Amino acid sequence: MRPEELLLPTPSGLYCPPGDFHIDPTVPVKRALITHGHSDHARAGHGAVLATSETLKIMAARYGDDFAGTTEVATLGETRKIGGARVTFYPAGHVLGSAQIAVEANGLRIVASGDYKRRADPTCLPFVPVPCDIFITEATFALPVFRHPEPTAEIGKLIASLAQFPERAHLVGAYSLGKAQRVIRMLRDQGYERTIYLHGSMEKLCRLYEAEGIALGALAPATVSSGAKGDFAGAVVICPPSEIAERWARRFPDPVACFASGWMRIRVRAKQSGVELPLILSDHADWDELTATIAEIAPAEVWVTHGREEALVRWCTLNGFAAKPLHMVGYEENEGE
Numbered sequence: 001m002r003p004e005e006l007l008l009p010t011p012s013g014l015y016c017p018p019g020d021f022h023i024d025p026t027v028p029v030k031r032a033l034i035t036h037g038h039s040d041h042a043r044a045g046h047g048a049v050l051a052t053s054e055t056l057k058i059m060a061a062r063y064g065d066d067f068a069g070t071t072e073v074a075t076l077g078e079t080r081k082i083g084g085a086r087v088t089f090y091p092a093g094h095v096l097g098s099a100q101i102a103v104e105a106n107g108l109r110i111v112a113s114g115d116y117k118r119r120a121d122p123t124c125l126p127f128v129p130v131p132c133d134i135f136i137t138e139a140t141f142a143l144p145v146f147r148h149p150e151p152t153a154e155i156g157k158l159i160a161s162l163a164q165f166p167e168r169a170h171l172v173g174a175y176s177l178g179k180a181q182r183v184i185r186m187l188r189d190q191g192y193e194r195t196i197y198l199h200g201s202m203e204k205l206c207r208l209y210e211a212e213g214i215a216l217g218a219l220a221p222a223t224v225s226s227g228a229k230g231d232f233a234g235a236v237v238i239c240p241p242s243e244i245a246e247r248w249a250r251r252f253p254d255p256v257a258c259f260a261s262g263w264m265r266i267r268v269r270a271k272q273s274g275v276e277l278p279l280i281l282s283d284h285a286d287w288d289e290l291t292a293t294i295a296e297i298a299p300a301e302v303w304v305t306h307g308r309e310e311a312l313v314r315w316c317t318l319n320g321f322a323a324k325p326l327h328m329v330g331y332e333e334n335e336g337e
């Protein structure tokens with residue numbers, strides 16, 4: 001069996017002919033297997049969706065309960081037959097509920113890892129390396145310049161700034177699914193016990209994380225209608241990255257604009273977006289994590305998708321792994337970065 005007979009890159013996403021399903025399709029399809037809840041991977045309108053229970057709940061929270069014709073829970077590590085293919089979900093370490101999907105037939109196994117990382121994250125299960133013939137990897141940060149620092153040290157910078165500027169509000173721009181909850185949980189783990197304020201767009205998913213057993217401590221809406229500007233002195237406010245330099249931010253006392261993202265490794269990008277305190281905290285693998293993961297799994301072939309495909313393909317070739325870029329479209333590099 002040729003690999004493309006088992007899993008084929010198409011304009012609507014990866015398609016499995018023997019199982020007649022798509023993985024993370026970019027358009028509505030009959031049957032979709034979803035790796036995780038970020039909106040470029042998990043879209044509404046499919047006939048049937050198979051995903052982890054957390055991902056299904058995230059999709060329902062974002063799109064409403066009728067986001068698909070039917071849904072089915074994929075239990076991690078449990079293999080099921082779909083048509084002529086066998087399918088197993090494994091943790092990807094990206095966000096709550098995120099999974100890699102292994103697809104097998106006729107002794108050939110392809111792992112579509114979706115988005116993943118290898119660093120510790122107290123809000124989701126760690127990535128599990130799955131032996132396979134073909135490993136499909138993301139390439140969001142696939143350049144040697146992207147080496148993420150230790151996550152705890154980045155949160156330590158925020159804690160230090162709070163101590164240094166007790167009269168200023170700290171506005172932390174963080175993607176609403178995954179990054180926001182990880183920042184909050186890591187603050188708690190480093191002993192920050194004060195109430196953390198949330199932009200309205202953060203509340204639903206934070207409550208969902210709590211319902212799934214990720215304790216986030218005292219949270220409150222970041223509304224000034226009920227109090228004075230000074231109430232937010234020295235407070236942490238979590239908001240979408242797009243809000244930190246906007247009108248919305250001006251309601252807070254002398255705000256420190258922070259942004260938690262892998263892109264903060266690029267200083268000029270931090271400067272351009274008006275960020276005073278960049279926090280290099282990513283939910284994607286950096287260059288070292290990508291190359292170490294490929295070396296550890298040692299697949300016969302690597303397929304590289306969404307991001308800096310050419311650089312990683314070149315590294316694979318130089319290191320003895322057959323590799324090719326998939327050139328798939330429809331996946332956003334800023335989605336949950």
Ligand SMILES: [Zn+2]
Nearest residue numbers: 038115335336
């Ligand atoms: Zn993602």
